[in-house]
Amino acid sequence: MDWLPTLWFVVIALLWCGYLFLEGFDLGVGMLIGLGRSTEKRKRLLLNTIGPVWDGNEVWLLTAGGATFAAFPHWYASLFSALYIPLTIVLVALIFRAVAIEYRGKAITVATRKAWDLALGLGSLVAAFGVGAMLALTTLGLPLNENGDRIGGAFAWLNWHAILGGVAVVAFCWIHALAFLRLKTDGAVRHEAGKLVGRWLPVAILPLVAWALLVLLDNDSGIAWAVMGLAVIALAASMISGRAGREGVSFIALGVTLLAGVAAIFTAAYPVVLPSTIDPAFDLTVANASSTAYTLKLMSIVAAFGVPMVLAYQAWSYWVFRKRLREEHIPDTHRVVSIIK
Numbered sequence: 001m002d003w004l005p006t007l008w009f010v011v012i013a014l015l016w017c018g019y020l021f022l023e024g025f026d027l028g029v030g031m032l033i034g035l036g037r038s039t040e041k042r043k044r045l046l047l048n049t050i051g052p053v054w055d056g057n058e059v060w061l062l063t064a065g066g067a068t069f070a071a072f073p074h075w076y077a078s079l080f081s082a083l084y085i086p087l088t089i090v091l092v093a094l095i096f097r098a099v100a101i102e103y104r105g106k107a108i109t110v111a112t113r114k115a116w117d118l119a120l121g122l123g124s125l126v127a128a129f130g131v132g133a134m135l136a137l138t139t140l141g142l143p144l145n146e147n148g149d150r151i152g153g154a155f156a157w158l159n160w161h162a163i164l165g166g167v168a169v170v171a172f173c174w175i176h177a178l179a180f181l182r183l184k185t186d187g188a189v190r191h192e193a194g195k196l197v198g199r200w201l202p203v204a205i206l207p208l209v210a211w212a213l214l215v216l217l218d219n220d221s222g223i224a225w226a227v228m229g230l231a232v233i234a235l236a237a238s239m240i241s242g243r244a245g246r247e248g249v250s251f252i253a254l255g256v257t258l259l260a261g262v263a264a265i266f267t268a269a270y271p272v273v274l275p276s277t278i279d280p281a282f283d284l285t286v287a288n289a290s291s292t293a294y295t296l297k298l299m300s301i302v303a304a305f306g307v308p309m310v311l312a313y314q315a316w317s318y319w320v321f322r323k324r325l326r327e328e329h330i331p332d333t334h335r336v337v338s339i340i341k
Contacts, residue, residue: 019061022053031177035121052317059310071290072291131169138274139211140214140275171204201239208258215268219268231257
């Protein structure tokens with residue numbers, strides 16, 4: 001079944017699209033809470049917008065990594081060993097972020113709460129930057145030899161490609177979070193988020209466009225250019241609908257912009273899953289990096305049942321918690337005294 005490696009390349013690309021779309025806005029909200037200037041009530045409002053869904057969104061990251069490990073072990077081994085340091089930093093950032101979300105509400109002093117806010121903001125920022133850097137290096141290349149091993153020191157990965165990818169994902173998460181808050185909240189937060197999206201959307205999307213163009217210009221793919229054209233159309237639709245006050249359409253169109261842009265990048269890179277900047281002969285492809293046909297077949301059977309269940313559950317969660325939130329919905333801060341002795 002020669003088509004199975006290609007199928008799983010598409011599945012992994014879709015998993016990364018799903019992660020960037022769903023986790024993107026809650027990483028952005030985390031940055032707004034921890035690194036922005038807001039009142040305590042507004043921070044709690046922002047946290048409540050992502051409270052029911054943020055942990056479910058991270059499932060996409062785990063699934064993308066697990067699918068890469070199982071379907072393309074050579075891709076996984078080369079990428080994760082080359083990026084051992086930055087990915088460890090990303091893991092620590094995600095841990096701090098998760099703990100901060102759970103513990104900031106339990107802080108007794110203002111200083112402690114501010115410390116958890118900072119952990120949330122920096123954790124979200126570092127995680128977004130690290131994921132963007134990794135994906136950019138996956139599509140633009142690493143210094144790999146004929147064995148798939150990284151050449152150079154521990155920081156050979158730190159180049160302008162990685163920085164561009166990191167900035168692209170951070171900027172998108174920020175603008176995506178504002179578009180989400182415009183859709184999810186009401187009152188002053190909704191109004192301010194709408195103003196910022198209208199002003200900064202074209203600028204925030206530029207690093208992602210630059211990343212996509214670099215990959216497309218390096219690979220001759222008419223399909224990828226067509227998909228990139230769809231991303232441009234979706235971006236225009238997001239801007240126009242946002243100015244018309246159609247926040248739902250604008251949010252979805254912005255998501256389509258991301259999905260089409262990332263799809264264009266992966267389409268242009270195919271069949272290479274990890275390029276070598278030393279010699280194209282050392283590139284890892286869907287053919288030489290994949291697992292056996294039996295493994296891919298078994299994975300496909302499991303995914304055929306598992307993926308629809310995950311999608312259905314997440315869709316249900318978003319439907320249940322679809323109502324807009326206002327600052328008036330957030331009670332004043334108060335201490336809870338235990339009566340248990």
